Amino acid sequence: xxxxxxxxFRVLAAEAFRDSMRxxxxxxxxxxxxxxxxxxxxxxxxxxxxxxxxxxxxxxLNEVAGWSGMVIYTLLSLWTMLLAGLLGxxxxxxxxxxxxANLVLARPVRRSEFALARLAGSLGVSYAMGALILTGTAYxxxxxxxxxxxxxxxxxxxxxAGALVVAALAxxxxxxxxxxxxxxxxLALVGAVVILNSLRLFGADLEGLGYVVQELAPPLCxxxxxxxxxxxxxxxxxxxxxxxxxxxxxxxxxxxxxxxxVFRRQELGS
Amino acid sequence: MFVLELAxxxxxxxxRWALRxxxxxxxxxxxxxxxGPNGAGKTTALRLLLGFSQPSEGSVRLxxxxxxDPASRIGVAYLPERLTLPSRMTVRSFLEHHAALAGLRGxxxxxxxxxxxxxxxxxxxxxxxxGALSKGLTQRVGFAQAFLARPRLLxxxxxxxxxxxxxxxxxxDWILAARSRGCAVLVSSHLLSEVERTCDQIAIIxxxxxAASGSLxxxxxxxxxxxxAFVRLVRS
Numbered sequence: 001x002x003x004x005x006x007x008x009f010r011v012l013a014a015e016a017f018r019d020s021m022r023x024x025x026x027x028x029x030x031x032x033x034x035x036x037x038x039x040x041x042x043x044x045x046x047x048x049x050x051x052x053x054x055x056x057x058x059x060x061l062n063e064v065a066g067w068s069g070m071v072i073y074t075l076l077s078l079w080t081m082l083l084a085g086l087l088g089x090x091x092x093x094x095x096x097x098x099x100x101a102n103l104v105l106a107r108p109v110r111r112s113e114f115a116l117a118r119l120a121g122s123l124g125v126s127y128a129m130g131a132l133i134l135t136g137t138a139y140x141x142x143x144x145x146x147x148x149x150x151x152x153x154x155x156x157x158x159x160x161a162g163a164l165v166v167a168a169l170a171x172x173x174x175x176x177x178x179x180x181x182x183x184x185x186x187l188a189l190v191g192a193v194v195i196l197n198s199l200r201l202f203g204a205d206l207e208g209l210g211y212v213v214q215e216l217a218p219p220l221c222x223x224x225x226x227x228x229x230x231x232x233x234x235x236x237x238x239x240x241x242x243x244x245x246x247x248x249x250x251x252x253x254x255x256x257x258x259x260x261x262v263f264r265r266q267e268l269g270s
Numbered sequence: 271m272f273v274l275e276l277a278x279x280x281x282x283x284x285x286r287w288a289l290r291x292x293x294x295x296x297x298x299x300x301x302x303x304x305x306g307p308n309g310a311g312k313t314t315a316l317r318l319l320l321g322f323s324q325p326s327e328g329s330v331r332l333x334x335x336x337x338x339d340p341a342s343r344i345g346v347a348y349l350p351e352r353l354t355l356p357s358r359m360t361v362r363s364f365l366e367h368h369a370a371l372a373g374l375r376g377x378x379x380x381x382x383x384x385x386x387x388x389x390x391x392x393x394x395x396x397x398x399x400x401g402a403l404s405k406g407l408t409q410r411v412g413f414a415q416a417f418l419a420r421p422r423l424l425x426x427x428x429x430x431x432x433x434x435x436x437x438x439x440x441x442x443d444w445i446l447a448a449r450s451r452g453c454a455v456l457v458s459s460h461l462l463s464e465v466e467r468t469c470d471q472i473a474i475i476x477x478x479x480x481a482a483s484g485s486l487x488x489x490x491x492x493x494x495x496x497x498x499a500f501v502r503l504v505r506s
Contacts, residue, residue: 001344001373002340002341002344002373003370003371003372003373003375007370008371011367011370011371012371015356015367019356022358098354099350099352099353099354100354100355100356102320102322102348102350103348103350103353103354103355103368103415104371105320105321105322106320106343106346106347106348106350106425107343107368107371107372108340108341108342108343108344108346108371108372108373109340109343109371110340267322267323267324268317268322268323269313269317269322269323269350269352
C-alpha cells in the first residue's frame with residue numbers, strides 16, 4: 001500500500017530538516033544570529049529623552065527609531081532570504097550526487113513529494129533563524145520605541161515568502177549548475193534585485209533592463225519595506241502593498257513550479 | 271502480467287548508447303540475472319525500470335505501470351550498487367524511516383524492522399550509527415531495507431559488493447528465501463556464480479545489447495560452465 005502523500009511528506013521533511021540542522025554552516029549561522037540580536041539590543045537601548053540633532057534641527061528619538069528599525073529589520077530579512085538560498089543550493093542536489101535520493105525514490109514516493117520535503121527541510125532552518133532574529137528585533141523596537149508589531153508580522157510573512165522564492169530558485173539552479181556557480185548566481189541575483197528594489201524605493205527612475213528586472217523580479221526588499229510602512233508614518237511609500245503581495249505570491253507559486261518541473265526531468269544517477 | 275518489462279528500450283547519453291533495443295521481461299516469482307561486463311548497461315536498465323532515467327526509445331513498464339507512476343514501485347525494493355546511507359542515522363532509525371515510506375505504521379512497522387534486523391543479523395547493531403559500520407555491515411543494512419514490507423519484486427544491483435564470503439553466502443540465502451515467498455528478483459551482477467545460484471533466467475548484456483537470454487539449460491552447451499558460456503557469448 002502506498003502511504004498517504006501527507007505521511008510521505010512529513011517523514012521526508014522531518015529527515016530533510018534534520019539533515020539541514022547537521023550542516024556545518026548552521027552553528028555559524030546561529031552564532032551570527034545571536035550576535036545580530038545582541039547588536040540590535042545595543043542599538044535600540046538608548047530609549048528615553050535622548051534627542052538627535054540633524055542640520056540644527058532636533059529630532060525625537062522615536063522618529064529616528066522607526067527609520068533605523070526598518071533598515072535593521074530589512075537587512076535581517078534579506079540575510080534570512082540569503083541564508084535560505086545558500087542552504088537550498090545543495091540540499092536537493094547533494095542527495096542526487098551522493099545517490100541517497102535513489103533509495104528514497106525507489107519507494108512509492110513522488111518526485112514532487114521528495115523535492116518539496118527537501119525544500120521544507122532546508123527552509124525550516126532559515127525560518128527558525130529568521131523567526132528568532134526578526135521576532136527579537138521587532139519586540140525590542142516595540143518595547144523601547146513603540147513601533148507596530150502588526151507591521152513587523154506582515155514584514156515577517158513577506159520575508160518568509162521571499163526566502164521560499166530564493167530557496168526554490170536556488171534548488172532549481174543547483175540541479176543545473178555546480179554548487180559554487182549556484183551560490184554565486186544566487187548571490188548575484190539577490191544582490192541585483194535588492195539594489196533595484198532600493199533604487200525604486202528611493203525614487204530613482206529606472207530605465208531599460210533595470211526597469212524590466214525591477215518590474216518583473218520578486219519584490220524581495222520592497223515587500224518587507226512596504227510592510228513596515230507604519231513604522232515611518234506619516235511618510236507614505238508609493239508602492240501598493242496589495243499589488244506587491246500578489247506579485248510575491250505569484251513568485252512563490254512560479255518558483256516552486258520551476259523546482260518541480262526541473263526535478264521531474266532530472267536524470268538520477270547518470 | 272510481467273512484473274517488469276523492457277520493450278525495445280534504448281538509452282543514449284550524449285553520443286553514447288548505454289542501452290540499445292533491449293527486450294527483457296520477468297514473470298512474478300521468477301528470478302532473472304543480468305550479466306555483463308562493467309559498463310555493459312546493466313545499471314542503466316535498472317535506472318530505467320525505477321524511473322530514474324527516461325528511455326530514449328522503446329517502453330518500460332514496472333508492475334504494468336509506467337515507472338514515473340509511484341504506484342509502480344509499491345512492493346518493489348531496490349539495492350543500488352553505490353550504496354550511500356545517511357551516516358548519522360542509527361541502523362534502526364534508518365530502517366524505520368524506510369518502513370514508513372514503504373507504507374508500514376505503528377506496531378506493524380516495529381515488527382517488520384525487528385524481523386529484517388534479525389534476518390540480516392543486525393539486531394545487535396540496531397542502535398549503532400551507520401557511519402560507524404564497516405562496508406560489509408553497511409551492505410547488510412542495504413539488504414535489510416530491501417527486505418522491509420515483504421517486497422514482491424527485488425531489484426539488486428551488484429548486491430554482494432563489499433561482502434565477505436560469509437556475507438555473500440548469507441545474501442544468497444536471503445535472496446533464495448525471498449524467492450521461496452514468491453518474490454520476483456532481478457539481480458544485476460558480473461559475478462557469474464552468484465547469478466547461477468540464485469536465478470532461473472539469465473540475460474547477458476554487452477555494449478548495451480542483449481547478447482543472449484534464456485534459462486541456464488538454454489544458454490549452456492554440454493559440459494560448458496556459465497563462465498565459458500559468458501565469454502563465448504560476449505566475444506561472439
